[in-house]
Amino acid sequence: MKIGIDLGTNTTGQPVRLDLEELLSTRLLVQGNSGSGKSHLLRRLLEQSAGHVQQAIIDPEGDFVGLAERYGHVVIDAERTAGEIQRIAARIRRHRASVVFNLEGLDADAQMRSAAAFLNGLFDAEREYWFPMLVIVDEAQLFAPSGAGEISDEARRISLSAMTNLMCRGRKRGLAGVIATQRLAKLAKNVAAEASNFLMGRTFLDIDMARAADLLGMEKRQAESFRDLNTGSFVALGPALSRRPLPVKIGVVETASRNGRPELMPPPEMGTAELQDLIFDDLGGEPAPMPAPRLQPRATDDILDTLEVTPAPVPVPVDPEAVAAFEAEREALIEEIIRQFVADPEAPFRSAAALYPDFLVHCRVRRIGSRVPDLADFTRRLAIARAGMDGRMEDEGWQRAVEQASRLPEEMQGVFLLLARAGMEGAPSPADEALARAYGSRSPSRGRWLLTYMEERGHLVCEADFRGRRVVRFPTLGWKTAPGDPKAAAGLAS
Ligand SMILES: Nc1ncnc2c1ncn2[C@@H]1O[C@H](COP(=O)(O)OP(=O)(O)O)[C@@H](O)[C@H]1O
Ligand SMILES: [Mg+2]
Missing domain, CATH: 3.40.50.300 (P-loop containing nucleotide triphosphate hydrolases)
Incomplete structure (x- = not known):
């Protein structure tokens, strides 16, 4: 890896x-x-x-x-x-x-x-x-x-x-x-x-x-x-x-240390008299030993000159397969952390910005490393996961929905994707309460307000059938939800 x-x-x-x-x-x-x-x-x-x-x-x-x-x-x-x-x-x-x-x-x-x-x-x-x-x-x-x-x-x-x-x-x-x-x-x-x-x-x-x-x-x-x-x-x-x-x-x-471990060496085999001779003989005549010459440190200018001509190292070559495997592992860990957030029953009521510090802590604990998603990236990933789409990210139509969501304010992206998913699958339109929850709110009126906001900006069109059930159309994506009761109580998003 x-x-x-x-x-x-x-x-x-x-x-x-x-x-x-x-x-x-x-x-x-x-x-x-x-x-x-x-x-x-x-x-x-x-x-x-x-x-x-x-x-x-x-x-x-x-x-x-x-x-x-x-x-x-x-x-x-x-x-x-x-x-x-x-x-x-x-x-x-x-x-x-x-x-x-x-x-x-x-x-x-x-x-x-x-x-x-x-x-x-x-x-x-x-x-x-x-x-x-x-x-x-x-x-x-x-x-x-x-x-x-x-x-x-x-x-x-x-x-x-x-x-x-x-x-x-x-x-x-x-x-x-x-x-x-x-x-x-x-x-x-x-x-x-x-x-x-x-x-x-x-x-x-x-x-x-x-x-x-x-x-x-x-x-x-x-x-x-x-x-x-x-x-x-x-x-x-x-x-x-x-x-x-x-x-x-x-x-x-390959290179040697100058400070290897000292190794034991038996003393030379010599009689005491012989050693005494070696040490004391003719001490008067011998000049005192010169101290070992110290290596002259190089002049600063000389070093500065050398640095001018030192070749720079080449950049790190990367093994693309190893990088891909490493990236995949990192992605899987991030997805897993985000899935935990989505599974937490309290998390839907907290905005991405409020969850982000927790997310960073999880990334640290799981040793994600330096390339942790920033807040915008985390918001996008969380929105996708909340819409329950984490397994089908590569779908081409879904990619366009994610792209369209990115043009909305960050906190609304999850709501849009929740609706878009229902449109893509022809499932009933989510109720007001479910939309509010995806926004991080418990108030159904917030859900209606979100729909109005997105409709006014051309992201979707809301229609009602003769029984008052809501149908949401996505003109640019070519999708439409099945009719759904806007006042239904929201179950946990599946
Ligand atoms: N991986 C290794 N393989 C072979 N010899 C080693 C290895 N690591 C250390 N040594 C040897 O062990 C001795 C102590 O290592 P050293 O790196 O100087 O330790 P430290 O810096 O921790 O005091 C050295 O003589 C070194 O050559
Ligand atoms: Mg050392």
């Missing part, structure tokens, strides 16, 4: 994919203890998507500089002024360059200030450069800590505000936040809460487990399974991943 990026495999060895387009608007949070495989996961995501979307990685440990050689990321050492960093960030957006922002070697305070300057620079880009890009932040709890810690208040404030902007307001500007953290409880709540997609790795502490269960809408008991996850195994959930918790084993990566 997914478009795009291959993350790894599920328990039966099937590929697990990440819908990159959906990710751009719904963001991702990765959580797992140190060594659970978060950085590896981010690297897999970066490698698989490098050709499709612009990327910026905020890299506190210099873990990702290896991407430069293989994928052409520009490495930016953070040791420069805030003004320079912001200028570089602006240039990155203009030229759609993928970069690694390397914060290795800076103290915590400087890391926060640099990351904030960088994020703000990306965020403040001019509107014409709001191209979509992934902004990946590893060890995000460093930049959006939940507690005070030993960092200066000032650094903490600017860094937290930059991270909040990224996660809460970045979407409109094309910035898709992907954040990884060791400890959910150490990450500011508002920053975590903005992600709709989750990859949960091994988690030991109860307090992190509780936060994870909370974010995922799981029972605390279910979240206990996070304790037993192996390195590289995660549980995926969210509109860009899976609508149900899905275990995934992250696949291999």
Whole structure:
């Protein structure tokens, strides 16, 4: 059902994919203890998507500089002024360059200030450069800590505000936040809460487990399974991943991390005397060792020049079959939510606008994702469902009726479609009360008023037979209802 990026495999060895387009608007949070495989996961995501979307990685440990050689990321050492960093960030957006922002070697305070300057620079880009890009932040709890810690208040404030902007307001500007953290409880709540997609790795502490269960809408008991996850195994959930918790084993990566796990090495087999000689012999004659030469950070102008010539990634290619399947599933979920509204005996008395907030909540719970119908679309769908036509939408005559309804005020569309359906099927004209109900009212006089309104505007013609029963004609559709008693009590629309 997914478009795009291959993350790894599920328990039966099937590929697990990440819908990159959906990710751009719904963001991702990765959580797992140190060594659970978060950085590896981010690297897999970066490698698989490098050709499709612009990327910026905020890299506190210099873990990702290896991407430069293989994928052409520009490495930016953070040791420069805030003004320079912001200028570089602006240039990155203009030229759609993928970069690694390397914060290795800076103290915590400087890391926060640099990351904030960088994020703000990306965020403040001019509107014409709001191209979509992934902004990946590893060890995000460093930049959006939940507690005070030993960092200066000032650094903490600017860094937290930059991270909040990224996660809460970045979407409109094309910035898709992907954040990884060791400890959910150490990450500011508002920053975590903005992600709709989750990859949960091994988690030991109860307090992190509780936060994870909370974010995922799981029972605390279910979240206990996070304790037993192996390195590289995660549980995926969210509109860009899976609508149900899905275990995934992250696949291999092509570039190497510089910070692999240290491996045990037995000490050399040597006698004590021999070692003493090696250490103390001739100490006087030997010059003190030179400190290892530090890599000279590149000059800002040099980086700005490089960014000018970095090729932009090509747009995401989409697999039309996967898109169709994904769309169909989304449509089915939306139809189902709307059917529930129609089945609710109280719902007919509430207008589409009044039901819309509830609808949004249902969409969120069912993980519909970012492409939720807007109010106008919801009104149209609700009108169709209330007319009982959801199964026969493709009918050509019905399409014309829906089209005609769309020229009426939104709240009247359902009434018109209810009448049109009776016309199409040659069923008796609905009673005043039924029309009022489709409008969200209990008053039969409202039903008569609606008919007059639509008749005056040429949508239909009302006639009475010799027994006073109503017949409604639809001149443009060529349909006519059977005679129906306008005063009949309304049953629930079938
Ligand atoms: N899916 C995986 N397949 C193979 N090795 C992995 C996988 N995930 C992590 N590792 C290895 O496990 C170690 C810890 O992973 P890392 O990503 O650095 O963890 P974290 O960032 O969560 O601390 C690294 O040596 C890494 O190469
Ligand atoms: Mg890591």
